[in-house]
Amino acid sequence: MSRILKTSLFYPLEVIIDDREPISIEKKLLEKGNxxxxxxxxxxxxxxFDNELIVERKTILDxxxxxxxxxxxxxxxxxxNCTIPGILILEGKQKDFKATxxxxxxxxxxxxxxxxxxKIPILRSKGIEETVSIMLQGYKQLTKESFQYYRSHPRRRKFKKKKDRHFHDKIHILEGFPGIGNERARSLLEKFQTLGRVFQSRRxxxxxxxxxxxxxxxxFQEILKK
Structure with a gap:
């Protein structure tokens, strides 16, 4: 474990866990020591992790x-939009998508x-133990070469101002539903503006x-409700 922590300015490594996360992951982290x-x-x-890395963890079902x-x-x-670098860990097996x-x-x-x-990296994990390993390795890689740079100069993501910079991504998502092609997907977004409003729209x-x-x-409803 010392090899993972050798670049940290804090010893031991400080980890803050959201209180809604399962205790099993906390136990796995504590097993690593330090x-x-x-x-x-x-x-x-x-x-x-040490105010240097934020991890969003989601099971496939969640x-x-x-x-x-x-x-x-x-x-x-x-x-x-956070000044601290972040990653998304998607936990579960590929077959879990079929249940959704x-x-x-x-x-x-x-x-x-x-x-x-x-611009958020997505890392796949098959289970809790692999998730813990990925988080610690992610922290290690992030602080390996330029720890002082990240601490002194937090990375800020800059985007060009647009009406909706994710419009085409949202179109692609809606096109995946049966009976909704490109033209209908565009009409849905123009009407409801966000994917959340489309999913929650009335008949x-x-x-x-x-x-x-x-x-x-x-x-559309059959897929969303299952």
Whole structure:
């Protein structure tokens, strides 16, 4: 463990865990030794390492649930705008996506939006033990060469001001649903503005879009509710 912590200006390594995260991960971290771990409510992410790395952790089921209820892009937006570098760890096996009824194009579109649109690295983990390893290795890599730079000059992500810099990513996500092509996806976004509002729209509002009928609405809801 000392090899992981050798570049830290704090000894032992301080880890803050959001109090909603499972205790099993805290136990795995404590098994590594030389860590100061505390639990409290975090405004951004689920884990913070020495104020140098923030980790947003999601199981595949929670990842898909957060898409439906509109949490995902709010959380990712906070992570992207934070001065501390952040990563997203997606925990679970590929087969877990099948239980969500999200199509592969929809999932790929969302992952592309996060990694390309928001500039947030996405790392895959099969389980808790691998998640802990990835977090510690991520911290090690981040502080390996330029620890002083990150501490003295926090990275700030700058974006060109646009009406909606993620518009095309959102289009790609909606295109993954049955019966919704590019034109209908654009119409939905122009009407509702955000993916969250599209997912939470009422039947009559949804059917007000030209070219969308009751069958498309039913298929859309069937995927979101499962």
């Amino acid at each position: 860590l100061l771990v505390q639990r409290k409510r975090l405004e951004v992410g689920d884990y913070m 990842f898909c649930a957060s898409i439906k209820d509109g949490r995902l892009f709010k959380q990712i937006g906070k992570l992207a 009824d999200f199509s592969a194009p929809a999932i790929n579109g969302i992952l592309i939006s996060i990694s390309v649109g928001f 009559e509002e949804f059917l007000d879009i030209k070219g969308i009928g009751p069958n498309t609405w039913s298929q």
